[in-house]
Amino acid sequence: HILEGYRIALDQIDEVIALIRASQSTDEARTGLMEKFGLSEKQAQSILELRLQRLTGLERDKIEAEYQELIQEITRLQSILDNRALQLQIIHDELVEARRKYGDERRTEIMDAQGDLSMEDLIAVRSMVVTVSHEQYVKRMVTDEYRTQARGGRGISGGNIKDGDWVEQLFVASTHDQVLFFTDLGRVFALKVHQLPEAGRTARGKALVNLLQLKPGEKVRTAVRVDGEFDSDRYFLFATKLGRIKRTALSQFQNIRTSGLIAINLNEGDELIGVRLTHHHQHAILAVRSGMSIRFPVDDARPMGRGTAGVKGIALSSADDAVVSMVIVEAADEGKLLSVTERGYGKLTNLEEYRTQGRGGKGIIAIKTSSRNGPVVQVRPVDETDEVMLITRKGIIIRTAVSGISTMSRNTQGVKLMNLDDGDVVSTIARIVSVADIEDEDPVAGSDGPDGPDGSSGNSSGDGPSAGPDNAPDNAPGGESGDAPTDAST
Secondary structure, eight states: OHHHHHHHHHHTHHHHHHHHHHOSSHHHHHHHHHHHHOOOHHHHHHHHTOOGGGGSHHHHHHHHHHHHHHHHHHHHHHHHHTOHHHHHHHHHHHHHHHHHHHOOOOOSOOOOOOOOOOGGGGSOOOEEEEEEETTSEEEEEEHHHHHHHHTTSSOOOSOOOOTTOOEEEEEEEETTOEEEEEETTSEEEEEEGGGSOBOOTTOOOEEGGGTSOOOTTOOEEEEEEEOSOOOTTOEEEEEETTSEEEEEEGGGGSSOOTTOEEOSOOOTTOOEEEEEEEOTTEEEEEEETTSEEEEEEGGGSOBOOTTSOOEEOOOOSSTTOOEEEEEEEETTOOOEEEEEETTSEEEEEEGGGSOBOOTTSOOEESSOOOTTTOSEEEEEEEOTTOEEEEEETTOOEEEEEGGGSOBOOSSSOOEEOOOOOTTOOEEEEEEEOOHHHHHHOOTTTTOOOTTOTTOOOOTTSOOOOOOOOTTOOSSOSOOOTTSSOEEEEO
16 A cells, blocks of 8 residues: 555656645645545655655665565465465465474373372472561562662662552562461461562562451561471460560461461450560560560460460550560670660660560660650661661651661660651661671571571561761761661561
């Protein structure tokens, strides 16, 4: 059709050029060609786009030859469409040629075999990065993709989800590992890693409410990776808002219904704030809003069944007090704890200052609280190489290095880490996860990960933020949100 238009134009090229030169616009030229030479809109447009070099004698011969070839091909194809016997002959010839070309002897052997094969046996064992966001979205992505994107800079976001949301847990797991999801109502659900939605780094993932049979208002507090067998040598340690703790063997969570199981019985007004998978000889530290804390061996809590309420972990000083963090440390750990309060104050304290006590008491001061610095938001272990983010109730976020935070004794109020607007308070803290963290924990290679055998990123330990000395400016060093994946708990 286009070539026919070219032939008409080339036969009357002088008139075509004169019409185009006399036109005031492309539309006028196109309309003129259509009316004067009986061309279609597509033909007229093609003529207007024709390059001048195609007007030479040689190019005109090429257009004519191409036109004649197309006419012959159209005639041949039309004859095939009109002749059923010819169609069958062509199919026959093509099949014979395919047999000649590919019809060699079979190279594989088909055998009869018996055996049980589950759907999971068909799923490749791969290392995945799993993230759970503050707004209760979950996803997984291939570890190699995460490592590649994260190298050579400030880091990357574990999930560029949306305003007001951030990655609260990030850990590495095998596709065959199980992830147990513990909710604030004391219930537990289980999913295999390969059942989690796979998505890219900046994708949102899928809402947990669409994967788990949650009740209205029920929120997932902790996601814990379980690798290998559900043995009786490992125990979950539970902590509740009202100071109860409970230790239950991992083996009691081997078979979890899709509708969930009760992991801990809660008293009225109480809720689950954290769960950690622990070993013998580890210590637990509970921190409360009033600034008190207590450290005790996890073995002090005798093992109990799932359907129990546990025992007293710490005595609260008032009805308004509540547990905000549970930290699990090794008995000989010489690290530091970061304490942060609602009014943006915080400090580092050497772990050795938290002496071991018996569970159930009021404990000792972790950070001195007053109207100046406000109640405690979180307490968590950190390394000097860590970076942390402070997130406020109004969504303001700053990022800072732990190395810039002052180390102070327990019975102090800390220093100002962040300036707050009127009516705003710090609501949570997030530790920025580095690429080294991801490389350190690889379940496919058999590593337990930096935070223990559960491979979680320390969700049930307190988180910590930015810093500066007493005379630091009020706008303490911060940064942008979403620069790197975080590991936080609320």
